Amino acid sequence: MPTFVDRVVLHAAAGDGGHGCASIHREKFKPLGGPDGGDGGRGGDIRLVVEPSVTTLLDFHFHPHQRASRGRPGQGSNRYGADGEDLILPVPDGTVVLSAVGEQIIDLVGAGSTFVLARGGRGGRGNASLASARRKAPGFAELGEPGEQLDAVLELKTVADVALVGFPSAGKSSLVSVLSAAKPKIAEYPFTTLVPNLGVAQAGDHPPYTVADVPGLIPGASEGRGLGLEFLRHIERCSVIVHVLDCATLEPGRDPLTDLDVIEAELAAYSADLSDRPRLVVLNKIDVPDAADLADLVTADLRARGLDVFAVSSATRRGVHALSLALAEQVAALRAAAPSRSATRVVLRPRAVNEPDFTVTTLDEGFLISGAKPLRWVRQTDFTNDEAIGFLADRLARLGVEKELARLGATAGVEVTIGDVTFDWEPTLSGGGLGVGGPGVGGQGIGGVALVGGSGGDGGDGTEDRLGAGEPAASSRAVAAGPAPASLGPRGSDDRLSGSVRLTRAERMARARRSRLADSDAAGVDARTGGAVDTDA
Numbered sequence: 142m143p144t145f146v147d148r149v150v151l152h153a154a155a156g157d158g159g160h161g162c163a164s165i166h167r168e169k170f171k172p173l174g175g176p177d178g179g180d181g182g183r184g185g186d187i188r189l190v191v192e193p194s195v196t197t198l199l200d201f202h203f204h205p206h207q208r209a210s211r212g213r214p215g216q217g218s219n220r221y222g223a224d225g226e227d228l229i230l231p232v233p234d235g236t237v238v239l240s241a242v243g244e245q246i247i248d249l250v251g252a253g254s255t256f257v258l259a260r261g262g263r264g265g266r267g268n269a270s271l272a273s274a275r276r277k278a279p280g281f282a283e284l285g286e287p288g289e290q291l292d293a294v295l296e297l298k299t300v301a302d303v304a305l306v307g308f309p310s311a312g313k314s315s316l317v318s319v320l321s322a323a324k325p326k327i328a329e330y331p332f333t334t335l336v337p338n339l340g341v342a343q344a345g346d347h348p349p350y351t352v353a354d355v356p357g358l359i360p361g362a363s364e365g366r367g368l369g370l371e372f373l374r375h376i377e378r379c380s381v382i383v384h385v386l387d388c389a390t391l392e393p394g395r396d397p398l399t400d401l402d403v404i405e406a407e408l409a410a411y412s413a414d415l416s417d418r419p420r421l422v423v424l425n426k427i428d429v430p431d432a433a434d435l436a437d438l439v440t441a442d443l444r445a446r447g448l449d450v451f452a453v454s455s456a457t458r459r460g461v462h463a464l465s466l467a468l469a470e471q472v473a474a475l476r477a478a479a480p481s482r483s484a485t486r487v488v489l490r491p492r493a494v495n496e497p498d499f500t501v502t503t504l505d506e507g508f509l510i511s512g513a514k515p516l517r518w519v520r521q522t523d524f525t526n527d528e529a530i531g532f533l534a535d536r537l538a539r540l541g542v543e544k545e546l547a548r549l550g551a552t553a554g555v556e557v558t559i560g561d562v563t564f565d566w567e568p569t570l571s572g573g574g575l576g577v578g579g580p581g582v583g584g585q586g587i588g589g590v591a592l593v594g595g596s597g598g599d600g601g602d603g604t605e606d607r608l609g610a611g612e613p614a615a616s617s618r619a620v621a622a623g624p625a626p627a628s629l630g631p632r633g634s635d636d637r638l639s640g641s642v643r644l645t646r647a648e649r650m651a652r653a654r655r656s657r658l659a660d661s662d663a664a665g666v667d668a669r670t671g672g673a674v675d676t677d678a
Contacts, residue, residue, distance in 0.1 A: 340352045
């Protein structure tokens with residue numbers, strides 16, 4: 142069972158937005174009190190937060206699928222749906238978030254750093270929010286927008302002050318155990334260390350520093366040989382690199398200088414950023430016979446390269462205190478010279494002034510419409526409601542989609558795709574110019590209902606002018622899914638509410654009197670005497 146995981150694939154799904162509600166307020170003597178459908182709630186976000194107590198990505202190894210709660214739907218009486226709760230995922234310090242193709246999204250360093258990995262969907266508007274002067278009683282509501290879904294790769298780069306690097310069985314784990322209180326696994330065979338080990342050390346009056354024992358490197362580690370490719374990234378975070386050279390090795394062709402050159406070549410092949418890191422050299426195992434002589438022999442050559450050299454023995458702890466004191470001094474100097482860390486700035490990137498709201502491109506034998514607004518509108522449209530389809534067509538017309546299709550030479554019946562929905566485009570003439578009628582939905586299971594869209598001459602309310610040439614307007618066409626509605630007003634409106642004017646008592650009595658007179662004249666009865674009227678006289 143693994144206890145240390147430094148790379149996982151996280152399948153994140155933010156919460157969907159709640160659907161809006163289509164409701165009409167009704168009470169005694171007031172059967173049509175106006176729309177009162179509430180909006181749906183926002184879906185929950187997925188946030189990554191750096192938690193100092195978390196040191197591994199093990200939780201995501203066993204639970205790679207993470208989903209935030211969705212927003213609640215709206216209800217009648219103007220009751221809005223509750224927002225979904227954000228899902229907080231604690232991650233270790235030094236976590237790098239990559240996309241599925243390997244592009245870096247964010248580098249989380251420092252306790253409390255936060256990143257929104259997936260944003261929740263917007264809640265759909267209820268018919269109370271969709272009501273306007275032209276659309277007084279909408280019979281539809283918007284659907285909730287789906288939350289973002291993505292597969293992210295989380296990689297952990299250990300944050301430590303000192304990194305111990307070297308060949309397998311060079312004594313790195315033993316050195317960490319005497320420098321700090323860490324208890325790594327120590328054995329006499331190569332690749333004993335399979336995961337990085339962290340220890341906290343302190344020397345003199347200097348503040349504590351952390352030491353990382355990186356698994357052993359071999360020639361070709363930067364190309365994937367051994368364990369180097371999996372753990373070389375843990376060296377990137379360290380401030381000081383310490384080469385632990387084995388002076389008591391019995392392998393042919395190996396000596397401290399050769400081992401140093403091989404490890405330096407692997408570090409340079411992995412990342413050029415490691416070339417300017419401060420370096421120290423530790424000649425280890427000088428308690429072994431002939432190892433001390435070899436250390437004295439190569440010390441002059443190492444110092445000629447500008448490196449500080451320390452001869453130590455982890456078994457007898459000879460030279461360990463001097464090494465720890467030198468590391469503490471160097472780490473303290475680097476911390477003092479480092480710029481102060483400021484709080485993360487919120488970067489605002491406003492949209493460019495000339496950035497279009499949508500783009501139209503050719504796709505096989507049809508056209509593809511892309512853009513944030515059209516895609517969001519299509520996702521929030523209920524295609525089982527004819528009035529909602531007409532509302533979508535009006536919005537696309539006002540945005541200029543129909544004019545752009547006409548400019549590109551779209552013909553009747555051509556397929557137009559927006560997101561996952563494909564429409565059949567029907568050109569119409571309106572207002573004396575060439576416009577674009579609403580496209581029909583294809584493959585959506587609504588019986589080929591034509592999406593009737595207004596054009597430039599409708600004033601934005603969906604009504605269209607009659608043509609002098611006898612061409613019927615789009616709003617007067619019969620819908621294929623059923624008979625035309627009784628009211629021929631603008632799309633999305635209810636004419637029953639347009640004439641709700643309260644009469645005075647005198648006006649009501651006068652209207653009743655006129656009605657009685659009209660009825661009596663039709664029946665041939667004198668309204669004053671109640672007798673029959675002689676029509677011949």
